[in-house]
Amino acid sequence: MSEPDLPDPATEPNASTDVESVELDVFLEAIQRVYGYDFRNYARASLRRRLWRRVHGEGRHSLTGLLEAVLHDPQAMERLRVDLSVTVTSMFRDPQFFRALRELVVPHLATYPFVRIWVAGCASGEEVYSLAILLREEGLADRVRIYATDVSEQVLEQAREGRMPLDKMKAYSSNYLEGGGREGLSRYYTVDGRWARMDPTLRDGVMFARHNLATDGTFNEFHLVLCRNVMIYFDRTLQHRVHELFDVSLVDLGILALGARESLVGSPLESHFDVIDAESRLYRKVAG
Amino acid sequence: MSVVTRLVALGGSWGGITAMQTILRDLDLPDDAALVAVLHRQPIRSALADVLVRGSAYPVEEAEDKAPLRPGTVYIAPPDYHLLVEPAWLSLSTEEPVKYSRPSIDVMLESAAEAFAHRLVAVIVTGASDDGTAGARAVHRRGGTVIVQDPKSAEQAVMPRSVVEAGVADRIAPLHELAATIGLAVRSRPGPGHE
Numbered sequence: 001m002s003e004p005d006l007p008d009p010a011t012e013p014n015a016s017t018d019v020e021s022v023e024l025d026v027f028l029e030a031i032q033r034v035y036g037y038d039f040r041n042y043a044r045a046s047l048r049r050r051l052w053r054r055v056h057g058e059g060r061h062s063l064t065g066l067l068e069a070v071l072h073d074p075q076a077m078e079r080l081r082v083d084l085s086v087t088v089t090s091m092f093r094d095p096q097f098f099r100a101l102r103e104l105v106v107p108h109l110a111t112y113p114f115v116r117i118w119v120a121g122c123a124s125g126e127e128v129y130s131l132a133i134l135l136r137e138e139g140l141a142d143r144v145r146i147y148a149t150d151v152s153e154q155v156l157e158q159a160r161e162g163r164m165p166l167d168k169m170k171a172y173s174s175n176y177l178e179g180g181g182r183e184g185l186s187r188y189y190t191v192d193g194r195w196a197r198m199d200p201t202l203r204d205g206v207m208f209a210r211h212n213l214a215t216d217g218t219f220n221e222f223h224l225v226l227c228r229n230v231m232i233y234f235d236r237t238l239q240h241r242v243h244e245l246f247d248v249s250l251v252d253l254g255i256l257a258l259g260a261r262e263s264l265v266g267s268p269l270e271s272h273f274d275v276i277d278a279e280s281r282l283y284r285k286v287a288g
Numbered sequence: 289m290s291v292v293t294r295l296v297a298l299g300g301s302w303g304g305i306t307a308m309q310t311i312l313r314d315l316d317l318p319d320d321a322a323l324v325a326v327l328h329r330q331p332i333r334s335a336l337a338d339v340l341v342r343g344s345a346y347p348v349e350e351a352e353d354k355a356p357l358r359p360g361t362v363y364i365a366p367p368d369y370h371l372l373v374e375p376a377w378l379s380l381s382t383e384e385p386v387k388y389s390r391p392s393i394d395v396m397l398e399s400a401a402e403a404f405a406h407r408l409v410a411v412i413v414t415g416a417s418d419d420g421t422a423g424a425r426a427v428h429r430r431g432g433t434v435i436v437q438d439p440k441s442a443e444q445a446v447m448p449r450s451v452v453e454a455g456v457a458d459r460i461a462p463l464h465e466l467a468a469t470i471g472l473a474v475r476s477r478p479g480p481g482h483e
Contacts, residue, residue, distance in 0.1 A: 043354075043379045045372035045399040050383075088382050093368075232353045232369075232380045239354065261366050261380055262353045 023063040024048065030067055035077055038214055039084060041238035047084070054080045085152040087123045087230060091130045091164065091172035091185075094260045097228075098134060098179030100280035105255055106138045109223055115144045118222045118249065120213060120242075121230030122148035125159030129188075130176075131226070132202040137182045141205060147220065149211035156208045162198035164189070169196045213242050218249040225250060228281075229259035236266075243269040252287040292357040293480045294321040294407045296470055297373065297400040299393030299423070301328035301415035303443030305339065307463055308413065312344035312362065314467035320480050322357050324373060324400065326365045326391045328415070336364060353380045365391035373400040387419045397423025406431035409473045411466065413437040415447025421454050428456035433473045435459045437466060 028040045039047060055066045058076055070077040092098050109115050122128050128148045135141045150156050164172070173185040189196040211219070213230070225246050231239045246256055247269050256273060258281040264270045273283040296317070300307055304327040317323070323346070329336065340362070341348040348362040349355075351371055355363070355378045363378060365371035370381040371391050379399075386392035393412075397420065400408050410427040412420045414437055424434045434456050439445035441462035451457050461469040 043372070043374070045374050045379050045402065046370075046381045046383065048402065049372075049395070049398070088384055229380075229382045232382070236354055259353070261351065261369060265352075266354075 020063065023067075024051070027051070027063050027067045031070060031077065031080075034071060035074075035081075037077075037081055041214065041235050041241075042084070042233055043235050046233055050083055051080075054083055057083075082152060082154055085150075086155060087121060087233070089123050089126045089229065090168065090175070091126045092175035092179045092181075093127070093228070094280075095175045095178035095180075097257070097260065097280045098130065098175075100277050100282060101131075101257070102134060102138060102180045104277055104280075104282060105224065105257075106134075106140065108253075108255065109144075110138075110140060112223055113143065115140065115224070116220060116222045117144060117146045117224045117226070118220070119146060119148045120211070120225060120227040120246075122150050122156075122159055122208070124155050125162060125208075126164070126172075127226065127228065128159060128206060129162060129164075129198050129202055132206060133176070133181075133185075133188050134179075136202070144205050146206045147222075148206055148208050150208075151210065151212045151214075153210055156210060160203070160208050162200065162203060163192075164196045164198065166191060166194050166196050213245065214238055218245060220249070221251050222249055222254060223251055224255045224257070226257045228257060229262070231262060232259065240267055240269070243267045247272050247285065250285045252285060254285045256283040256285065257281065258283070290359070291376070291480070292320060292322045292359050294318065294409070294474050294477050295357075295373070295400060295404045296321060296323040296409045296411060296474060297397055297427075298323060298325040298411040298413065299327075299397065299415070299420040299447075300325075300413035300437075301389075301393075301417060301419070301444070301447060303414035304328070305336070306443070307437065307466075308340060309343065310463055311411075311413075311467045311470065312340060312346065312348070315345065316467070316471045317346070317360065318475055318479060320359050321474050322359055323362045324351070324364075324371065324378065324396065325362065326371055326393045326396045328389055328391070328393075328417075328419070329367060340364065351378045351380065354378070365396065367391075370395045372396065373403045375403045387417065389417070389419050393420035394423040398426045401426040401430040401432055404432065407477045408432035409435060409470060409477065411435045411437075411470060412448050412451045413463070413466070414442035414444050416444040417447060418450040420447055421450045424451045424456050425454060428458075433458045433477070435461065435466065435469055435473060438462045 058069045176185040276282040337348045351363045372379040436448045436457040439449040
């Protein structure tokens with residue numbers, strides 16, 4: 001997919017940039033006040049990319065043009081909101097993480113009579129199904145409840161459906177095996193045209209629900225929280241808020257899993273966690 | 289000196305690792321500069337940073353999300369993530385590949401152009417796709433300098449030639465002269481305390 005060039009008639013290198021940065025501030029402030037959607041603490045560079053995609057998608061030429069569209073047309077706002085909330089993931093992304101989950105985390109979880117897991121920012125469910133498969137193979141599925149949340153109702157609907165593009169299953173299969181899979185991934189889905197339909201019994205212990213990491217509070221106590229490659233779209237301030245949310249949502253010795261290039265370094269909550277495995281970004285909440 | 293005021297952003301694919309090694313061996317940056325790089329490669333865990341740091345005068349790190357930009361440091365995009373540049377730190381994204389690439393050189397350059405404008409030097413080396421051309425256009429528009437490896441000296445000419453044909457190359461140099469060309473170009477950009 002090629003990105004259209006950003007129109008920029010200004011010859012003075014910084015002039016247009018400054019105007020645009022004001023437009024961006026105004027834009028974010030306005031949709032927060034009118035619609036209550038708060039993207040002000042999203043990481044600017046990727047936010048800007050997505051906004052410009054909507055500028056072109058709505059046939060506009062500037063952020064101010066897009067703002068006019070979304071303020072007067074709730075449908076345009078909805079298209080923008082969906083575009084801003086969607087995260088992209090894959091099944092068994094980072095196989096070594098899933099191997100570490102099997103080897104380092106499962107034995108700990110197995111000591112609890114009942115286990116609650118929160119997949120925060122589950123998107124279209126790839127990680128939820130990966131986790132459900134892993135827990136079944138490790139004999140834990142019967143006493144685990146997975147709470148899978150996302151800010152977007154649309155992607156939750158996709159996640160509940162459990163439908164993956166068939167052409168991706170080959171890559172997912174090799175991830176699965178590399179991550180310590182004990183069977184073959186094909187055991188867990190049926191082919192339906194161009195789609196792979198995940199075994200519906202994988203959803204038995206899973207609850208999908210809407211939750212906004214930027215504004216909502218905690219809703220249970222968890223033994224494991226997975227939030228991988230979700231906070232990369234947030235700035236430091238919002239990241240720290242979410243770290244606090246996870247801290248209060250975890251039981252003592254509860255485990256937090258972050259994405260392969262995320263960490264708690266520099267977070268005010270850093271001292272609340274021990275590193276279990278630096279490579280796979282697994283943290284344990286310190287007791288007390 | 290703790291703030292990066294001038295940035296070099298380098299992109300390459302086929303043959304890019306060797307090219308970047310050659311550049312890092314001879315590169316001499318001012319104290320307020322850092323370098324970020326996207327090299328296309330297979331999305332597997334690799335020790336690319338370990339390979340690149342050999343013979344390099346600067347430490348080489350695989351970028352972490354929200355890592356503060358530190359002067360005198362080389363950052364490479366991790367496999368399977370886009371690398372985006374903010375004025376004071378780096379950000380990662382798992383959005384869809386752009387032109388079949390993640391990391392994408394265009395994504396890095398467009399964000400770097402936005403963050404550093406005329407204080408940016410973009411470098412396009414050997415590669416077999418035209419990723420980087422749209423990014424080089426953005427750098428050019430924002431007043432940055434675009435340096436291209438001479439397609440004749442490139443292992444794969446497609447990527448550098450595409451930038452040259454787009455008409456946005458400010459300098460064209462063979463591989464063994466790239467480090468010196470980059471050093472001069474960075475020093476010609478306004479440094480700390482200059483507008």
